[in-house]
Amino acid sequence: MRVCLLTDKPGHPLLAATAALLTGAGHRVTFLDPDGGPGDSWERIAADGPAEVFLLKAHTPAALALARRLEAHGARVVNSAAATELCQDRHRIAGTAEAGALPMPPTRTLPTLSEALPGAERQRYPVMVKSRHSRRADLVARVDGPDALRELAAAWPDEPVVLQEFVPNSGWDHKLWVISGEVFSAVRPTPVGGPPRDAHPTPLVRDLPSGWVATALRAGEVFGLDVYGVDLLDREGEPVVVDVNAFPGVRGPEGAPGALAALALRRP
Template sequence: MSRSGPRTAVRTARTARTVGLLAGDVGHPLLAACSEILQAGGHRVVAAGEPADVLLLKARTPQALEHARQVEAAGTPVLNSAASTAFCQDRVAMAQLAVEAGLPFAATSGPVRLADLAVERPSVVKSRYSRRGDLVARVGGADDVRRLAETWGEEPVVVQDLAPAGGWDHKIWVVAGRLFAQLRHSELAAGPPRPPRPLAVEALPVGYRDLALTVGEVFGLDVYGVDVLDVGGRPLIVDVNAFPGIRGQAGAPEALAALALAAAEGRHTPRVVAVGAAV
């Protein structure tokens, strides 16, 4: 339960609903606040595995995805869908689909085993499969690759050019079409880390709002995050995340609770990526 004070309850005029949570940490601030709102409105929040009218899928393990697929097959809506969640774990598939859709996505090469990687200019190396504790690192040459290979030598990775973006990322989160934003100091930037900066959605550069909404359509996501760099005044997407944490964003728990109820009541059908799930 959130201790940040009372929140607005989300009520339904017809019947109470049951919302299931499938997450590595059901006490995550976003989920805890969302649960508080739902419960205050007379709804139930249960752990995955119990009967529910809708399942919120924040976990991304193979076991969680398989459970979500079974839930969907039984007729229960899942947010985000299992197919879309799995697809966004594969950074190779992500880059290919983004390019096919005409999105300004960072040029991505690979996959290649990290120990076999040769880089000729400053680059960003990422695990092919996005997961908790995956590899995301800046490399400047062979010495950096050898250092990483001591721990990650067998890791399948992709490579993106290091974009000149001034060290700050535009973090844009979307919940059922509602946007939230923040400027975050890049983990790849030189120098000590800096705290994130608040960013009003209205202050996003021109075109970023429409770009973020298009990402949801392309990748079949209802709850997601988009990492965008400003490169010479033009946006460059470097990552898409299914069901991110969205910490400290006023209104995000309420938006998530409202989306969960809309899906539970049949007023919203979860999106599904238009291509097969990642391998």
């Protein structure tokens, strides 16, 4: 079987380990960067011969366009272009989560951050301000008052944003990664504020409350994803979804490369 990974980071630990497992089992693995390399991506795929499955790790417009074209020609793409694109838009994530009855903080969308300024004094604080369109080096910030909001708007005046209710928490994100229904977990400091002083051990999935695992699995159904991450915060013992990522960079959990290799080889 031939598997093609669409990515600009072939050395990523998850992808490299998955490729090693597949090639060790006699399968052919190729890497293609939709945004780089000589010539047109479609022509490079055609010249190299068709693959049975394409793993869509890249999320750029060029990668999404290539994935849509592959799907139109009957190729199996994981995750789908539509599901991947959905997870790049935090406005659509919030709407999809609400429609799917997933617990997520109330979220509102503004065309630009500067449009939040007229209501700065009436805004409830603290509030999370995030770029509407998820990408590398995007905006994710906790804002604690009107002055901080004005300062942030001066730096990002034209940025489309979502304003999300701040969830009081321990300072740790619980990251649940799911690959074809198999759940892996990790704990990371929240991306805003200083990390807590005490180390926090990564919980085993079996030790997580059943509701947390069920929420992560439910997110895959709601968003139409096979490989994804769910960031959860603990709000009075209940999980709250604060982000959903298509094909994230899963680092650390044992068994993740094997799960991804099995997914690639799974027949539709």
